[in-house]
Amino acid sequence: MPITNMIKQIIRPLGLRKVLYFLLLMCGVLIFYLMRYQLTSSSKHQARLSAKQQETIAKSSQLEGVWTWKCHNEKCERHARTKQDGPSVSLTTCNMLCGSMQLWPSPTGPVTLGSRALIFTVDQIHLETVLVGAIKELLDNAFINFVDNVAKTSRNKNGDSKYSDINKFRVFINVIDSDTTKLYIGTNESYSLTISTIETDLVVSIRAGTFFGARHALETLSQLIWWDELTHGGVLKVLKLASISDSPAFPYRGIMVDTARNFIPIESIKRVLTGMAANKLNAFHWHITDSQSFPFMSTRVPKMSRFGAYGRDMVYHPEDIKDIVEYARVRGIRVVIEIDTPAHAGNGWNWGPTEGLGELAVCVNEQPWSAYCGEPPCGQLNPINPNTYNVLEKLYTDILELSEETEIFHLGGDEVNLECWSREVKWNDSKLNYTDLHDLWGVFTLKALERLKKANGNKLPKYVIMWSSNLSKKPYTTKYLNKNNIVIQAWGPFQWGQTLELLQEGYRLIISHVDAWYLDCGFGRWRETGEAACDPYRTWQSIYMHRPWDSISFNKGKILGGEACLWSEQVDADSLDSRLWPRAAAFAERIWSDPIVNPFSGFAIDESVYTRLSTQRDRLMERGLIAEALWPQWCTQNPGMCL
Numbered sequence: 001m002p003i004t005n006m007i008k009q010i011i012r013p014l015g016l017r018k019v020l021y022f023l024l025l026m027c028g029v030l031i032f033y034l035m036r037y038q039l040t041s042s043s044k045h046q047a048r049l050s051a052k053q054q055e056t057i058a059k060s061s062q063l064e065g066v067w068t069w070k071c072h073n074e075k076c077e078r079h080a081r082t083k084q085d086g087p088s089v090s091l092t093t094c095n096m097l098c099g100s101m102q103l104w105p106s107p108t109g110p111v112t113l114g115s116r117a118l119i120f121t122v123d124q125i126h127l128e129t130v131l132v133g134a135i136k137e138l139l140d141n142a143f144i145n146f147v148d149n150v151a152k153t154s155r156n157k158n159g160d161s162k163y164s165d166i167n168k169f170r171v172f173i174n175v176i177d178s179d180t181t182k183l184y185i186g187t188n189e190s191y192s193l194t195i196s197t198i199e200t201d202l203v204v205s206i207r208a209g210t211f212f213g214a215r216h217a218l219e220t221l222s223q224l225i226w227w228d229e230l231t232h233g234g235v236l237k238v239l240k241l242a243s244i245s246d247s248p249a250f251p252y253r254g255i256m257v258d259t260a261r262n263f264i265p266i267e268s269i270k271r272v273l274t275g276m277a278a279n280k281l282n283a284f285h286w287h288i289t290d291s292q293s294f295p296f297m298s299t300r301v302p303k304m305s306r307f308g309a310y311g312r313d314m315v316y317h318p319e320d321i322k323d324i325v326e327y328a329r330v331r332g333i334r335v336v337i338e339i340d341t342p343a344h345a346g347n348g349w350n351w352g353p354t355e356g357l358g359e360l361a362v363c364v365n366e367q368p369w370s371a372y373c374g375e376p377p378c379g380q381l382n383p384i385n386p387n388t389y390n391v392l393e394k395l396y397t398d399i400l401e402l403s404e405e406t407e408i409f410h411l412g413g414d415e416v417n418l419e420c421w422s423r424e425v426k427w428n429d430s431k432l433n434y435t436d437l438h439d440l441w442g443v444f445t446l447k448a449l450e451r452l453k454k455a456n457g458n459k460l461p462k463y464v465i466m467w468s469s470n471l472s473k474k475p476y477t478t479k480y481l482n483k484n485n486i487v488i489q490a491w492g493p494f495q496w497g498q499t500l501e502l503l504q505e506g507y508r509l510i511i512s513h514v515d516a517w518y519l520d521c522g523f524g525r526w527r528e529t530g531e532a533a534c535d536p537y538r539t540w541q542s543i544y545m546h547r548p549w550d551s552i553s554f555n556k557g558k559i560l561g562g563e564a565c566l567w568s569e570q571v572d573a574d575s576l577d578s579r580l581w582p583r584a585a586a587f588a589e590r591i592w593s594d595p596i597v598n599p600f601s602g603f604a605i606d607e608s609v610y611t612r613l614s615t616q617r618d619r620l621m622e623r624g625l626i627a628e629a630l631w632p633q634w635c636t637q638n639p640g641m642c643l
Contacts, residue, residue: 017286022064026293059416069094075639076463077204090230091238091637093117095615100608103223104616105280105589109245109326113224114195117237118165118202122151125169135178135211135521141330142211143171145277146218153227154236167200171221173214180210183282183334184407185463189249191217195224195239215332216280220244223619242283249594252510252561254283254336255584257576260290261568263314268573270327275581275625277331279616283564284328285410286337288316291364291379296339300394303355308348321402336465337399341392346379349391357387362424363417370529372420375569380420383444389451396455407462409452414467414491416441441471442480449485463487463560465510468498472507483507487560491518494548503555511562516546517587519579520567540586540613540630541605547594562591581627582617606642611636 065149068081068088076094079085095102097115111334127143129136180187188209195204204221208214225238255276257264273284288296297317309315339345349361359382369376381388399404418437434440446467453460466472468490472481481488487508490499493515502509511517514534522537543564549556564587571579589595589609597604614636620627635642 003543024290044580065478074099077639078637083608088230089274090228092226093228093230095611096224096226096237096239100127100611102612103220103244103613104585104612104619105592106595106612107220107244107246108249108593109192109247110243111245112241112243114241116240117228118197118240119231119235119237120164120166120169120202121162121236122295124164124166125171127173129173131173131175131178133178134181135175136516138181138330139173139175139213139214142215142218142332145330146162146222148624149278150225150236152232152624153222153225153619163235163491166202169202169204169238171204171206171218172229173206173208173217175208175211175214177210178453180212182404183212183332185251187197187212187251188247189213189216189251189282189332190245191220192246193217193242193244195221195242197240202240212282213330215277215330216246219277219280220246226542248280248592249560250559250591252283252562252563253281253588253591254285254510254561255281256285256287256512256563256565258287258290258566258568258571259316260287260293260295262294262572263293263310264568264571264573266316266320266324268576271577271625272580273324273328273331273333274623275577275584275587275620276333278620279585280592280624281584281588282333282406283561283563284324284333285565286324286334286335287340287567288337289339289348290344291346291373291377296337296395296398298395298398300398302392303351304348304391304395307351318398318402318632325403334405334408335403336408336410337403338410338412339395339399340414341380341448342383342412342441343373343414343416344379344412345381346377349379349381352385352387357391358382358385359426360388360391361383363420364418366424372423373417374415376527378417378420380417381444383421383423383440389447390598392448393451393455400456406456408465409456409461409463410465411445411448411452411491412467413445413471414469416469416471433589433637438470438476439479442476445471454486460485463508465489468492468502472502473498473503474501477502477505477507481507489563491565499548500552503552503558506555506558508558510558510560512565513548515548516543516548517562517564518567519564519583520571522568523570526569538583540583543583544586544590544605544609545597546590562587578628581625582613582622582630583628585613585616585620607640610643611639 028474066081067078067520068085069076069091070079071094076091076098081088097117101111101113125147129139131139189212191206191208192212193204193206195202197203206214206217208217224242225236228235228237255272257272276284293310294304295315297305297315299318305315328335345361346364350364352358352360361379362382363372364379365377366372369378372378381423421437421440449460449464464485465487466489468488472488483506487510488502489510489512490502490510491514492498494513499509516538518534521534549559564584566579614630617630631642
């Protein structure tokens with residue numbers, strides 16, 4: 001049937017007016033559905049949100065009705081949200097944009113930060129550099145670690161938001177000294193960082209003296225990025241503009257962890273390194289053996305761990321140590337392995353007689369322990385047995401090869417119990433008739449140094465570290481400790497005066513004062529007799545406030561830096577994180593920035609330090625560390641009302 005006849009057949013019974021009304025109604029319905037489809041399609045194309053993300057957005061919209069944070073006098077204040085306020089501003093976003101920087105440790109150079117942010121996604125971040133060779137490989141790995149840290153910043157575990165204000169997140173890195181891939185005391189760790197926009201791209205420009213400065217810059221960049229849970233159901237944000245210049249106050253910034261009293265697995269040690277990198281600490285002092293156990297698997301002397309480890313599954317194999325060394329290097333950290341001698345050496349050294357080598361150690365597990373050492377079990381090396389030094393040389397060779405650390409070596413050398421030697425050493429040679437056993441201690445040290453020199457290709461490491469002790473006092477210092485090679489790690493309280501005496505004598509120092517930077521103190525006695533090794537608990541505030549060099553008027557340049565120490569009598573893998581963090585972060589800012597206390601503040605520590613450390617604690621938690629809480633969360637949400 002022709003179409004015109006069909007139309008006539010429809011119109012006749014209904015009437016022309018009714019047909020026109022019907023057609024207009026159908027056109028309206030069609031237009032409505034087309035517009036709805038276009039809007040829905042466009043929204044899905046731009047945001048690419050999953051159903052789970054849309055649910056998250058709905059939940060966050062409900063939360064928006066309660067609180068918002070507003071910047072007032074460079075502080076974020078919580079307010080009940082009204083309709084006039086517009087979308088809620090999260091506390092994190094307010095803190096990042098409110099004029100008070102959230103960087104930790106605080107940079108030592110000029111800092112300029114913008115007050116606007118851009119949204120981006122992790123997959124938009126790209127590295128751009130002209131570097132090649134070994135440094136390029138190292139930088140690539142450090143950049144992968146940086147991107148991984150940015151990804152962990154996201155708290156939305158239900159999917160990745162695809163909202164973005166930019167096309168690319170471009171990171172340009174230029175390193176002046178491209179040949180330096182190992183960290184030394186004199187290594188340039190400075191950097192400068194700028195953030196700007198070029199057309200639709202966010203551009204980060206990093207310029208550093210060495211790889212290590214570039215790595216620190218990436219760490220700083222990660223701290224200019226945050227997760228905003230209230231925007232689009234959760235997005236990553238970064239400052240739109242920034243300019244930072246930075247360099248450390250001290251070249252040696254260490255953490256010591258004892259893994260001999262209680263065995264700590266490799267994965268837990270890696271968490272220590274993760275936290276150190278987040279705080280720009282650069283020396284991991286690994287106290288790997290003690291009188292309790294010898295978990296270090298020596299390829300040259302395998303009997304040490306066979307007799308000294310707590311169990312077959314509590315041993316650090318060569319491949320484990322190499323893994324730790326490489327993991328640390330990518331994060332700008334050197335690994336200094338210590339086998340403490342001549343004291344703190346017992347279990348693991350007790351196999352000599354069965355091999356015809358005589359007693360390598362004496363007083364091992366001797367009772368009553370209080371007569372022979374500071375804590376059970378006792379044990380000291382036998383200073384008159386030549387086989388003791390043969391074993392030491394082999395152990396030193398293993399450590400040098402595995403750690404690839406030849407500039408710094410830690411010899412140990414603390415808390416020798418002369419009564420042990422007096423009672424237990426067999427004086428077969430009449431020439432060894434010491435009227436002062438400190439001289440026997442000194443001779444042992446000289447022999448150990450000679451074996452270290454042989455193990456290191458007939459060259460003594462430039463910095464041989466020894467714990468402060470009676471041997472590092474007059475008259476023994478000048479007799480046995482050459483200030484051109486020996487660095488003293490001063491662990492006694494500053495009030496004892498040995499720090500000042502050593503500086504007056506011209507020795508280089510690493511500061512680890514027990515009354516400020518021992519993180520294991522304050523947890524009570526772990527044995528029935530005797531007092532706890534150190535009390536009270538060292539708060540992060542007391543750690544932060546310790547500036548021993550402030551009262552020194554001479555030879556300050558001899559202080560290489562500092563080290564916070566964690567002995568493990570009451571620490572294992574389960575408590576490791578919380579004993580270190582965030583207190584070790586407070587130490588890190590002291591040793592990186594060495595900020596001066598504000599004399600015009602009503603408090604010893606400025607309020608902004610509390611806020612920044614709270615933010616840094618959140619970052620550590622995001623990276624998988626279990627850091628202690630600083631204060632009630634209410635204090636974070638109400639600045640200035642808890643101090």
